Amino acid sequence: MVSHRAGIGTPRTQVGIVGAGPAGLFLAEMLRRHGIGSVILEARSREYVEHRVRAGVLEQGTVDAMAELGVDERLRSEGLLHEGFELRFDGEGHRIDMQALCGRAITVYGQQEVVKDLTDAHLAGGGTILFEAGDVALHDFEGDAPSITFTHDGAAHTLACDFIAGCDGFHGVSRPSVPDGVLTVYERVxxxxxxxxxxxxxxxxxxxxxxxxxxxxxxxxxxxxxxxxxxxxxxxxxxxxxxxxxxxxxxxxxxxxxxxxxxxxxxxxxxxxxxxxxRSFVVEPMQHGRLFLAGDAAHIVPPTGAKGLNVAVSDVQNLSEALVAFYETGERTALDGYSARCLRRIWRVEHFSWFMTSMLHRxxxxxxxxxxxxxxxxxxxxxxxxxxxxxxxxxxxxxxx
CATH class of the missing domain: 3.30.9.10 (D-Amino Acid Oxidase, subunit A, domain 2)
Known part of the structure; x- marks a missing residue:
């Protein structure tokens, strides 16, 4: 997955991924299954990443994505399948039967468990994750030869790559690396x-x-x-x-x-x-040159609708399909349309999360x-x-x- 073709001591991969949360891990494993190399750079330790408490509601599409990657063994045995949920007001409960109404359900399974499953599978399959990578900086993604500089184990490194995927969350380095004036920000606190x-x-x-x-x-x-x-x-x-x-x-x-x-x-x-x-937060577009933003690096939804993890998975499904198409055919149409395709779903999710938040909070x-x-x-x-x-x-x- 990693070569040294870019020069002595300079490793090279096809896709440099910043962030080992669900978005980065899903993307790396999807690419690995298609023979596309990647390196994940993560600022935190493996222990920290695998134990930080986050969302726990998985849509059917996310469950299906884990099944397609073959990382759903623990999910099937430990996940809690829910076919409905309750809205309670004026002291009375009202059940919304999702299975009867739309033929789908959700599964309660902690995000940290998803991260553990994907990390284990990616490393077992020969993938590369560099935890505790510091001083990460993105370079030259507006051209044809992007790279990422970082420190690891006390040494400075440069990772050459074809594309960079910014999956490092709301406070990461990827989105701020885009030049001023390129991104339009939509936000509600x-x-x-x-x-x-x-x-x-x-x-x-x-x-x-x-x-x-x-x-x-x-x-x-x-x-x-x-x-x-x-x-x-x-x-x-x-x-x-x-x-x-x-x-x-x-x-x-x-x-x-x-x-x-x-x-x-x-x-x-x-x-x-x-x-x-x-808060609600969206940036448009979600790409600039050969840098592609995914998950919380590009958008935040209030947790009322239980959508954050799920829309991040949808992002990287779109990105992985576009990258596979590029490497198999040289066609850039899907890559060029990545942001527009993601944003259609993101704004639907933003509206639903706003709707749930406005309806339920005093x-x-x-x-x-x-x-x-x-x-x-x-x-x-x-x-x-x-x-x-x-x-x-x-x-x-x-x-x-």
């Missing part, structure tokens, strides 16, 4: 955040529960039959130190309560917690007019078959074009 916890407690429901409550939004999810993932809407400037375990559980119980008092969350030891700001100023609009929307999507069907197909994931 929401006036609230999520306080998320992981707890050693059996999930209180077999499916996700999205709760709209007068005190703010809450979500019950899970990571396994013995680990619950829970979220609370808080203000962006909220401090974790102000939230004791007791306060967290009391607030969750209030927001998840039902009118008849029959529901109660199972409580347990909280072993992870954090506050996540909410306005920060408790605007009574907006709260009545929310209640009207919730009643509509839970009573109209057409509205339920649209909600189900967007949540489960629209098929790729």
């Amino acid at each position: 929401y006036p609230f955040a999520w306080l998320g916890i992981l707890a050693h407690a059996e999930p209180s429901s077999e499916e996700l529960i999205y709760a709209n409550h007068e005190r703010g939004f809450a979500l019950q999810s899970m990571r396994s039959p013995s680990v619950t993932r829970l979220y609370l809407q808080v203000t962006p400037d909220e401090q974790l130190d102000d939230w004791s375990d007791t306060r967290i559980w009391e607030e969750l119980q209030r927001r998840m309560e039902t009118r008849d008092g029959s529901f109660r969350l199972n409580e347990g030891e909280i072993f992870d917690r954090g506050i996540t700001p909410m 306005p920060h100023d408790q605007d009574p007019f907006e709260m009545q609009l929310q209640r009207s929307q919730l009643r509509y999507v839970t009573s109209s078959h057409a509205a339920r069907e649209s909600l189900a197909e967007n949540y489960a994931g629209l098929p790729r074009e």
Whole structure:
């Protein structure tokens, strides 16, 4: 996968990939299966990357992508298949049956587990991942001979390549490497955040529960039959130190309560917690010269719609297909159209995530007019078959074009 044809001591590969998150790993493994070489450069250690807690809801398309790569053994045995989810408001639950409405489902399987599976498979297949690569910088991608400089194991290196894939997230080096004035930025910052916890407690429901409550939004999810993932809407400037375990559980119980008092969350030891700001962000185009952006490097969605990981996978499916076409035929049409093709799905996902966020979160100023609009929307999507069907197909994931 790596040669030294570019000169003495200068390794060369076909695709240099910055970032060993899901986007970079999926791309590298898709390319490897077609005989296309790549090198992944990752700033963090392998242990850090494989244990950072992120999303856990996989659309059917992402599950299918893992199956096609043959990395779904643990997913099939440990993943939790969900054919529906619940919207809870005014103290009552309303189930959205995705399987019945659109013929698809989701699977709950932690992003860190996806990363472990892909890392193991890529390294076992002879792929190259350089963890703890520092001082990464991208060069000459506006021409025909891009390269990446970096340090690794105390030495400076230059990686020559045909193309660069920027899969290094929102705070990575890839997007800022594009010259000023090339990219158009679309952004919305929401006036609230999520306080998320992981707890050693059996999930209180077999499916996700999205709760709209007068005190703010809450979500019950899970990571396994013995680990619950829970979220609370808080203000962006909220401090974790102000939230004791007791306060967290009391607030969750209030927001998840039902009118008849029959529901109660199972409580347990909280072993992870954090506050996540909410934003929507898109850059256009997602490519410049021989640099292609994918995943969080190009777009961010609020987590309410559970789309971040899934749209990143869609990005690299498009990119891998375009690169395969180029190396097999020399045709650049798919590469030139990469950004436009990705953005059609991205903006659909952005709209759905905005819709879910706006419908479920209490306005920060408790605007009574907006709260009545929310209640009207919730009643509509839970009573109209057409509205339920649209909600189900967007949540489960629209098929790729």
